[in-house]
Amino acid sequence: MGLISNGSTVFDGGSMSAGFGGSLVFIKKLTASSSATLTFHNGASSVVLDDTYKEYMFTFNNIHAATNSTNFTFQANAVDASGYNEYITTSVFRPYHGEDDSTGIGYKTDGDQAQGQAFQGLAFALGDVNDECASGYLHLFNPSSTTFVKHFIACANLNTASNEAENDFVTGYINTTAAIDEIQFKMSSGNIDAGDICLYGIA
DSSP states (O other): OOEEETTEEEEETTEEEOSSSSEEEEEEEEEEEEESOEEEETTSTTOOOSTTOSEEEEEEEEEEESSSSEEEEEEEEETTOOSSOOOEEEEEEEEEEETTSOEEEEEOTTTOOSSBOSOEEEEEEEOSSTTOOEEEEEEEEOTTOSSSOEEEEEEEEEEBTTSEEEEEEEEEEEOOSSOEEEEEEEESSSOEEEEEEEEEEEO
């Protein structure tokens, strides 16, 4: 059954409009349970992360840290590479509002990279109590290109270890012209206690 609004298809056969004239196609869901890493590798366990789609979206839901004041991060591997140490350049911006009514907005200088090879933070300073978790998305553009760098944008909504409602906005690129076929998520320290990550292709 489909849903059509004002002449545009919103749902059709299980696919949802991505808002850009395409459809959002579910590929894979990984669920954390005291997990050190969650990894999406093209061709493994029904994961598609190749030239089937020009854009991929990862959604992360209620990501809960096992360790207090840690960052939720990601990195990539090019095809046939290992180590999750591709060069990344990013910018990070965040507004926040604390439960004590403190507020702020600005650039997060300790969250970015300039040709760094570390795991890139997506959600910063997560707490380990049950009301401190993160949800959001990561868009990866044309990871199979062998001509261009791999751009990405991300947004996380979280409650930090300092009891702040915060949005972390991350933009950047993986600075390689090799195709990317692996994305790994982990905490900067400790495990991912709970939460899930879903991968979609945008057709």
